[in-house]
Amino acid sequence: MTTEETLLQPREIEMPAEILAEEALRGGSLGAIAPLADAPGDARRAIAFVASRYPDKFPASAVATHCGLSRFQFSRAFHATFRITFREYLLRYRVRAACQALTRDHDSVTAIAYAVGFHDGSYFARMFRRYIGMLPSQYARWHERPDRSTVAP
Numbered sequence: 492m493t494t495e496e497t498l499l500q501p502r503e504i505e506m507p508a509e510i511l512a513e514e515a516l517r518g519g520s521l522g523a524i525a526p527l528a529d530a531p532g533d534a535r536r537a538i539a540f541v542a543s544r545y546p547d548k549f550p551a552s553a554v555a556t557h558c559g560l561s562r563f564q565f566s567r568a569f570h571a572t573f574r575i576t577f578r579e580y581l582l583r584y585r586v587r588a589a590c591q592a593l594t595r596d597h598d599s600v601t602a603i604a605y606a607v608g609f610h611d612g613s614y615f616a617r618m619f620r621r622y623i624g625m626l627p628s629q630y631a632r633w634h635e636r637p638d639r640s641t642v643a644p
Contacts (some may be wrong), residue, residue, distance in 0.1 A: 502622070537565075539556050540553075540558075541584055544587060545585055546607055547605060551566065582618055588607040589604065593634065594634045598630070600612070600616075600628050604627070
């Protein structure tokens with residue numbers, strides 16, 4: 492095992508959208524930049540839409556329609572409100588869901604990838620590594636280790 496593998500630990504995914512959405516649910520201000528910011532109900536609907544349908548394949552225009560906005564208005568409002576694109580939010584959400592599944596389920600990595608909305612195992616592995624810093628299989632093995640300080644070979 493190399494030194495790099497010994498020091499490998501998963502990273503946390505930053506989710507500013509969740510933080511801001513939780514603030515909106517508590518009645519906090521999302522700022523006055525765009526339609527979603529002006530109407531926390533729309534922000535809640537967008538976040539709730541993802542939470543309920545993230546495993547499905549759907550275009551951002553479906554979420555925009557769900558929020559009562561055009562695709563363009565939705566994209567600009569989402570980015571202005573949450574400081575990330577809708578696509579980026581959806582990717583992060585799916586990777587976080589995969590992390591949860593990898594620690595509690597004993598399904599294959601491929602089955603988990605499909606269950607959280609990825610339809611290409613290679614793309615899933617690349618996105619997972621981008622956000623978490625290790626492959627999904629390494630992440631699952633890391634969570635199985637009692638000391639969790641190294642990645643299993």
